[in-house]
Amino acid sequence: MITxxxxxxxxxxxxxxxxxxxxxxxxRKLERFGTLGAEDRDWLRxxxxxxxxxxxxxxxxxxxxxxxxxxxxxxxxxxxxxLRPCGARxxxxxxxxxxxxxxxxxxxxxxxxxxxxxxACRVALLDLGTIRRLxxxxxxxxxxxxxxxxxxxxxxxxxxxxxxxxxAIQRIAHLFCELLMRFRAIGLARGDSYExxxxxxxxxxxxxxxxxxxxxxxxxLKRQGLIELRSRSLMIRDLPGLQALGEFEAGYLxxxx
Amino acid sequence: MITxxxxxxxxxxxxxxxxxxxxxxxxRKLERFGTLGAEDRDWLRxxxxxxxxxxxxxxxxxxxxxxxxxxxxxxxxxxxxxLRPCGARxxxxxxxxxxxxxxxxxxxxxxxxxxxxxxACRVALLDLGTIRRLxxxxxxxxxxxxxxxxxxxxxxxxxxxxxxxxxAIQRIAHLFCELLMRFRAIGLARGDSYExxxxxxxxxxxxxxxxxxxxxxxxxLKRQGLIELRSRSLMIRDLPGLQALGEFEAGYLxxxx
DNA sequence: CGAACTTTTGATATCACTCAAGGGACGTGG
DNA sequence: CCACGTCCCTTGAGTGATATCAAAAGTTCG
Numbered sequence: 323m324i325t326x327x328x329x330x331x332x333x334x335x336x337x338x339x340x341x342x343x344x345x346x347x348x349x350r351k352l353e354r355f356g357t358l359g360a361e362d363r364d365w366l367r368x369x370x371x372x373x374x375x376x377x378x379x380x381x382x383x384x385x386x387x388x389x390x391x392x393x394x395x396x397x398x399x400x401x402x403x404x405l406r407p408c409g410a411r412x413x414x415x416x417x418x419x420x421x422x423x424x425x426x427x428x429x430x431x432x433x434x435x436x437x438x439x440x441x442a443c444r445v446a447l448l449d450l451g452t453i454r455r456l457x458x459x460x461x462x463x464x465x466x467x468x469x470x471x472x473x474x475x476x477x478x479x480x481x482x483x484x485x486x487x488x489x490a491i492q493r494i495a496h497l498f499c500e501l502l503m504r505f506r507a508i509g510l511a512r513g514d515s516y517e518x519x520x521x522x523x524x525x526x527x528x529x530x531x532x533x534x535x536x537x538x539x540x541x542x543l544k545r546q547g548l549i550e551l552r553s554r555s556l557m558i559r560d561l562p563g564l565q566a567l568g569e570f571e572a573g574y575l576x577x578x579x
Numbered sequence: 580m581i582t583x584x585x586x587x588x589x590x591x592x593x594x595x596x597x598x599x600x601x602x603x604x605x606x607r608k609l610e611r612f613g614t615l616g617a618e619d620r621d622w623l624r625x626x627x628x629x630x631x632x633x634x635x636x637x638x639x640x641x642x643x644x645x646x647x648x649x650x651x652x653x654x655x656x657x658x659x660x661x662l663r664p665c666g667a668r669x670x671x672x673x674x675x676x677x678x679x680x681x682x683x684x685x686x687x688x689x690x691x692x693x694x695x696x697x698x699a700c701r702v703a704l705l706d707l708g709t710i711r712r713l714x715x716x717x718x719x720x721x722x723x724x725x726x727x728x729x730x731x732x733x734x735x736x737x738x739x740x741x742x743x744x745x746x747a748i749q750r751i752a753h754l755f756c757e758l759l760m761r762f763r764a765i766g767l768a769r770g771d772s773y774e775x776x777x778x779x780x781x782x783x784x785x786x787x788x789x790x791x792x793x794x795x796x797x798x799x800l801k802r803q804g805l806i807e808l809r810s811r812s813l814m815i816r817d818l819p820g821l822q823a824l825g826e827f828e829a830g831y832l833x834x835x836x
Numbered sequence: 837c838g839a840a841c842t843t844t845t846g847a848t849a850t851c852a853c854t855c856a857a858g859g860g861a862c863g864t865g866g
Numbered sequence: 867c868c869a870c871g872t873c874c875c876t877t878g879a880g881t882g883a884t885a886t887c888a889a890a891a892g893t894t895c896g
Contacts, residue, residue, distance in 0.1 A: 402736070404736060404737075404740045406740065406744065406745075406826060407826055410744050412739060412740040412743045412744050414736045414739050414740070424729075426725050426726075426728070426729055429722065429725055429726050429729060430729055432830075434733040434736065434830065434831040435733075435736055457717065458717060460714065460715055460717075465686065468683050468686055469683075469686050471683070472681075472683055472686060472687055475732065475735070476691040476692075478732070478735050478736065478739065479659070479661060479671045479691065479692055479735065480661075481739055482669060482671050482735065482738055482739050482742060483661045483663065483669040483671070485739060485742050485743040485787070486669045486742040486786075486787030487663065487667050487669050487787055488663075489851080489852095490851080490852070521873085521874065521875090522874075522875065523873095523874080529743075530742070530743030530744055531852075531853090532852070532853055532854075533874090533875085534852085534853075534854080534855095534876085534877090535851085535852055535853070537875065537876060537877090538852090538876090538877090539852095541876090569663055569664055573689075573691065574691040746883080747883080747884070778841085778842065778843090779842070779843065779844095780841095780842075788884075788885090789884070789885055789886075790842090790843085791844085791845090791884090791885075791886080791887095792883090792884055792885070794843065794844060794845090795844090795845090795884095798844090
């Protein structure tokens with residue numbers, strides 16, 4: 323077993339690095355879906371500036387809540403999830419910087435799922451009035467946001483395929499490839515590695531596996547020389563190999579662009 | 580084994596019965612999300628009238644296609660699906676009368692999944708121009724369609740929970756409950772039963788199980804007195820029991836309304 | 837009445853789960 | 867600076883749910 327954990331966590335440096343790149347995360351993400359005007363970018367920058375910090379493992383919205391607006395994650399990682407009566411949690415999406423929850427919140431009388439931070443985050447909240455204006459009078463930025471939502475939907479379908487029909491090792495391989503591409507797209511990957519502030523329990527609730535089996539599967543991925551994972555920092559050592567194993571095709575993330 | 584299959588399929592009578600109720604399926608569905616004007620209803624009726632028949636097991640769109648418009652299912656059942664390199668199919672959604680695929684097609688450069696009929700269907704196609712007009716200048720009907728899309732998303736999340744963390748018997752129980760509610764909502768259920776023109780192979784590709792295990796699980800559901808299933812006609816004998824088993828909560832289908 | 841598909845059954849294999857316990861790492865308070 | 871509690875990760879052993887393989891029986895349709 324290659325454990326070799328460093329003494330300290332990487333969170334502080336993670337946060338420090340993000341402090342500079344993040345005003346861009348949201349903009350970078352949306353610009354992939356079409357050119358934004360200077361006005362649009364200013365507006366997005368204002369949103370970023372108004373963001374506030376939230377501790378790890380904090381609920382932003384709970385299932386059944388009447389939504390107050392649209393959350394945008396500017397730093398850190400969060401997730402959508404559903405809870406089963408027995409207490410089991412299924413994570414249905416990861417939210418990384420630049421991601422937001424659902425342009426159509428204003429139409430939603432109540433949440434059918436919860437949203438919770440996985441790591442410490444910086445989060446902004448767009449109020450319902452702003453969203454209504456955006457959706458009732460669509461402009462360039464609305465279009466970009468709608469395309470981002472299409473990607474989210476496609477990602478959810480990929481996750482269903484993953485969990486519905488792939489083996490444990492394939493599920494994790496696929497997930498790690500997906501996250502690499504998403505972190506790259508917002509400038510938060512260096513080469514083939516990125517910070518993954520997520521516990522093995524979180525991975526288990528994501529992939530529909532038990533924690534024990536996630537642990538063993540991660541070891542197998544390391545043993546095969548496909549990844550390294552220490553201190554919540556993931557390095558992909560053999561990206562083509564990992565992609566082949568997880569049947570990862572990046573198309574769905576960029577909508578073919 | 581309680582097989583007791585009737586000599587003929589029920590498709591003909593199914594189609595005949597639908598011929599009357601279907602002009603309403605789309606309208607009934609959208610009216611649950613807000614009052615439509617007479618003009619809106621007329622427009623929907625025109626769409627219904629322009630629908631054409633499609634044979635069972637026919638692809639409407641394939642992954643990678645550039646979408647030509649928005650499909651609406653007016654009779655029969657269809658599905659969204661993804662294919663894995665090995666040929667395995669994961670069904671990611673069932674489309675029943677009144678369902679349609681994605682108001683934002685116009686933004687989608689290519690399909691990330693396929694759509695195929697499961698039974699014989701009547702299908703209408705809205706062209707891209709119409710959709711652009713609809714989305715760029717939202718009106719009552721656009722709002723209703725957006726809400727329908729929110730329900731589709733919520734359903735997809737439920738499916739992920741189903742496949743990601745429930746047992747075989749729970750997955751099928753949950754699915755059958757969901758379909759009952761959806762068929763009821765468009766007037767295609769009689770009491771606690773409905774036509775389910777779907778093979779056990781289709782159910783397997785939906786639930787992430789093998790056909791063999793689907794078969795055995797269906798037998799177990801019958802043995803427990805929860806359902807009857809003959810000639811593609813499903814009768815739920817103990818709805819509360821089936822709901823409890825599948826942890827089915829109808830909320831996500833109606834957005835809490 | 838034969839071909840293709842679907843459902844059913846039996847036997848065997850395996851992937852992933854559960855239970856149980858030990859070992860790190862980190863934070864806190866004494 | 868140490869003692870303690872809490873997470874999180876790791877490991878072992880045993881079990882169980884579901885898959886796979888193979889084949890027969892029923893169904894549909896031309």
